Amino acid sequence: MINTHEILETITMIQDENLDIRTVTMGISLLDCMDADIDKACEKVYNKIVSTAKNLVPVCNDIETELGIPIINKRISVTPIGIIASACKEQNPVKFALALEKAAREVGVNFIGGYSALVQKGFAGADMALIESIPEALAVTDHVCASVNIGSTKAGINMDAVAKMGKIVKECAEKTADRQCIGAAKLVVFCNAPEDNPFMAGAFHGVGEPDVVINVGVSGPGVVRAALAKNSEGLDLTGVAELIKRTAFKITRMGQLVAQEASKRLGYPFGIVDLSLAPTPAVGDSVAYILEEIGLECCGSCGTTAALAMLNDAVKKGGVMASSRVGGLSGAFIPVTEDAGMIHAASIGALTIEKLEAMTAVCSVGLDMINIPGDTSADVISALIADEAAIGMVNSKTTAVRVIPAIGKDVGEELNFGGLLGNGPVMKISTYSPAKFVARGGQIPAPMQSLKN
Amino acid sequence: MRAVITVVGKDSVGILAKVSLKCAESNVNINEVTQSVLEDMFCMIMLADISKMNKSFGDFSGEMEKLGQEMGMSVHVMHETIFNSMHRI
Secondary structure, rough: OOOOOHHHHHHHHHHHOOOOOOEEEEOOOOHOOOOHHHHHHHHHHHHHHHHHHHHHHHHHHHHHHHHHOOOEEEEEOOOOHHHHHOOOOOOOOOHHHHHHHHHHHHHHHEEEEEEEEEOOOOOOOOOHHHHHHHHHHHHHHHOOEEEEEEEEOEEEEHHHHHHHHHHHHHHHHHHHHHOHHHHHOOOEEEEEEOOOOOOOOOOOOOOOOOEEEEEEEEEEEEHHHHHHHOOOOOOHHHHHHHHHHHHHHHHHHHHHHEEEEEHHHHOOOOOEEEEEOOOOOOOOOOHHHHHHHHHOOOOOOOOOHHHHHHHHHHHHHHHHOOOOOOOOOOOEEOOOOHHHHHHHHHOOOOOOOHHHHHHOOOOOOOOOEEEEEEOOOHHHHHHHHHHHHHHHHHHHOOOEEEEEEOOOOOOOOOOOOHHHHHHEEEEEOOOOOHHHEEEEEEEEOOHHHOOOO | OOEEEEEEEOOOOOHHHHHHHHHHOOEEEEEEEEEEEEEEEEEEEEEEEEOOOOOOOOHHHHHHHHHHHHHHEEEEEEEHHHHHHHHOO
8 A cells, every 4th residue: 555655755756856757768770771872761761760659759648647757858769870871872961860850850759869970999881971961960950969989998999080079069069159059969979878878969779779669768866856955964975875775766666667658558668767867957956966965065076076976876776676677878967057056066166177077987977068168179179078988988987078169159158058958157178289199090999998808 | 547646735615525526527436535634734645446437547637637726726646556666666
């Protein structure tokens, strides 16, 4: 029998503490859509997505009504287009972006991810053409997200790709300068990219995945913060970690339930639940506030990395027991412009890019949603990507860079994307030149950690 | 199949009657009710059998929400599974 306390706890979590399912993401393989004729391939891509995902949004809406839990985003991830486009004689991958956009609009999803290339060890097929087309693809579409995997623990870091991506990130921002440089916010540069990630902008459907799969990303920083605010007085850090674990368990159970329900109703297998604390700009739904609740005056102070490491670990430990299959990024996200507490910390200068870099060594993703001055050189962006990839490569974890060069703006000014992407100040970045390092190109060899066999 | 109906808001005459009438109209059988009034705040949780309900869950929950608005209270209908999965291993 359910007791009153439990019922009220659940309802409070949803109504007051922003508990929600962040995303139900349908992964769709496009391997059977390859064709030498690019127009035919695009038609197949459109048809497959629309026929497979036509019920995704209505089914999620039904689940939302019945269970009373908001499902914020319904999304689609597809096989990296770099692979699909390789079969085409004509090298104009933007046509695929337009096909994806059309399909996303038709089925009513918020985002479609997979305009991607996996080049950690080198470029093959249409990879280079795809990478070069990213700025245009993101400028002419609204829903398409792009990602490029430039390194891995097994392969090392492809520094030619890193050099290229610095320029591409900048071009993405320049091409959308009239729209708050939004292009760069839809592009993620990865090291160790997971193949079953349901979160944007980095979601794509890996080639080892089944034809169609349902992945779910949970959220809930607000719930964790509220649990700490109510119950952590007088607890030592072991106690705090335990409290976070218990809360993460409950949040994840919700994700597991929604994932199973969505999988059953849509008739496609359940893939994974991604145990992530994904903040939103809504007041209270912030990872930074959790760190502050643990005992820091402001996110970014000394102690932030340690507190974040504990939080990240406790979330995983609580979540892993609650779900039959866990995957994706799974951990705490620290996207600056999407987190009210981080926006505040960055605005008052308490949180710097250097501190964020340290934090990415212990949390789930990387330098995420950071606005940098518009005149930052492509070399600096490339070197930032290389630093971040090195952290991921050596620690056998996913790291990523999603920085937005704020064209025409400087430190202290702001970019405002609206919605879940939020807004935030332009942050200071070191301008000493790494040009010679970046221009060397080549491959940073895989580290000793790769030799596990 | 059971649903949890929660009603929270300022106490007034006929809350229980209006909510149960809506349940009866929808062929929803109320199994259990717990309610309390703290000062003038009314808080009620109902556990109801919806297996023979004569409309869709979405319609029922929509009507209940509308009823809540008319009474100036917050009324929510949620499926029992969410509570079971969150609080039971």
